[in-house]
Amino acid sequence: MLHEVLWTSNFDLARSCLAHPFVVALGDGTLKPDLFHAFIAQDAFFLRAFLKAHALALARSEDRDTSEVFCGLITGVTEELKLHRVYAAELGIDLSSVVPNAACRAYTDFLLRTAWHNDLGETVASMTPCMRLYAYLGVALAPQCSPSHPYRRWIETYGGREFGRLADQVETLLDQVGADTKEVRDRYRYALQCELDFFSGALTS
Amino acid sequence: MNSLVRNAGPLWDEATRSPFLDALATGRLAADAFRRWLAQDCLFANDLMAFQAILLAKAPRDWHKPLLGGLAALDQELDWFESSAARLQVDLDILPHPTCRRYTDFLMRCAYTQPCGVLLAILFGVEASYHAAWSALAPSGPYAEFIKRWSNPDFGAYTTTLGGLAERNLQEAAQEHFNEVLAHERDFWKMAWEG
Numbered sequence: 001m002l003h004e005v006l007w008t009s010n011f012d013l014a015r016s017c018l019a020h021p022f023v024v025a026l027g028d029g030t031l032k033p034d035l036f037h038a039f040i041a042q043d044a045f046f047l048r049a050f051l052k053a054h055a056l057a058l059a060r061s062e063d064r065d066t067s068e069v070f071c072g073l074i075t076g077v078t079e080e081l082k083l084h085r086v087y088a089a090e091l092g093i094d095l096s097s098v099v100p101n102a103a104c105r106a107y108t109d110f111l112l113r114t115a116w117h118n119d120l121g122e123t124v125a126s127m128t129p130c131m132r133l134y135a136y137l138g139v140a141l142a143p144q145c146s147p148s149h150p151y152r153r154w155i156e157t158y159g160g161r162e163f164g165r166l167a168d169q170v171e172t173l174l175d176q177v178g179a180d181t182k183e184v185r186d187r188y189r190y191a192l193q194c195e196l197d198f199f200s201g202a203l204t205s
Numbered sequence: 206m207n208s209l210v211r212n213a214g215p216l217w218d219e220a221t222r223s224p225f226l227d228a229l230a231t232g233r234l235a236a237d238a239f240r241r242w243l244a245q246d247c248l249f250a251n252d253l254m255a256f257q258a259i260l261l262a263k264a265p266r267d268w269h270k271p272l273l274g275g276l277a278a279l280d281q282e283l284d285w286f287e288s289s290a291a292r293l294q295v296d297l298d299i300l301p302h303p304t305c306r307r308y309t310d311f312l313m314r315c316a317y318t319q320p321c322g323v324l325l326a327i328l329f330g331v332e333a334s335y336h337a338a339w340s341a342l343a344p345s346g347p348y349a350e351f352i353k354r355w356s357n358p359d360f361g362a363y364t365t366t367l368g369g370l371a372e373r374n375l376q377e378a379a380q381e382h383f384n385e386v387l388a389h390e391r392d393f394w395k396m397a398w399e400g
Binding site for chain 1: 255300303306307309310311313314316317318
């Protein structure tokens with residue numbers, strides 16, 4: 001299966017994300033709250049671009065089954081954005097005036113360029129790593145998640161069954177609409193690299 | 206001076222001067238650095254072609270002639286890039302450097318999402334900063350052919366036309382995007398120099 005080949009052959013980057021100081025500190029609960037707040041704000045900016053990429057992919061879908069899967073995924077991203085709004089309200093973050101940092105801008109420009117300009121297979125290949133990586137990180141961090149963990153809700157969301165189901169869905173879609181081409185491999189790997197850079201950006205902003 | 210250039214402040218100099226160009230002009234540039242730059246600039250020009258084509262499709266009638274002229278010139282430039290790369294045995298079937306990619310992803314995202322006044326300011330930034338960077342160099346040494354190519358008066362006249370059109374059609378986000386172009390230009394020269 002294409003999605004397995006891509007995940008396995010790029011697993012070095014997924015492992016680097018799990019070992020990234022930002023993710024390590026998020027997992028053991030020592031991450032400074034102001035860094036988490038800044039990360040949530042950047043992530044909300046990213047998710048708005050992610051949502052648009054889904055909508056563009058939906059517009060490109062030729063058959064009803066694919067369209068329905070995209071509708072489900074769009075609902076999933078919308079739910080994720082709602083979670084960010086809850087965080088933002090609790091933490092006093094203004095999500096409407098987020099200025100993206102360089103890593104966030106590079107990632108969202110890449111996603112939107114691909115979704116507007118390139119084909120559906122490449123678009124799904126650029127969207128899949130985000131879903132699979134966060135499911136992977138959520139599951140990997142879950143054993144450290146005590147009831148009093150400061151980032152429990154974040155870990156439970158991404159390590160949860162519902163998010164894992166969405167990641168499975170987007171991977172199934174990638175198998176259906178993507179081909180094993182140089183471009184698809186490149187988009188998948190670059191998206192994972194953007195994820196890694198995103199954590200670095202969150203640590204320095 | 207064009208108001209977009211004037212209001213960009215120090216970014217203009219940062220985008221149009223670089224150790225890479227200084228070394229190129231004095232003939233001390235390492236061959237590897239030149240080859241790296243050539244391959245990445247060719248990848249960039251390919252996406253710039255798509256950007257300019259989308260801008261043309263959105264543009265009002267009175268912009269067509271300069272934009273079509275720009276597209277035809279870019280087509281010739283791509284021919285020239287490809288023949289230079291073949292002559293210097295530079296492989297063009299490579300992945301873009303992340304810096305090149307960030308620049309072209311920005312251009313393509315804007316092409317689809319920004320109004321044409323903003324796109325014109327972007328194109329003016331790309332072309333005028335490139336022309337200014339090369340025009341500052343004395344056309345001599347092993348890379349004289351390249352310096353002459355991008356400092357020639359026809360290219361200069363084209364950038365002046367674009368600048369005039371951009372100033373007459375300024376939109377709110379034009380300066381912000383013009384400045385972003387300059388930041389990408391600065392980073393591109395840095396990438397060419399440092400790898």
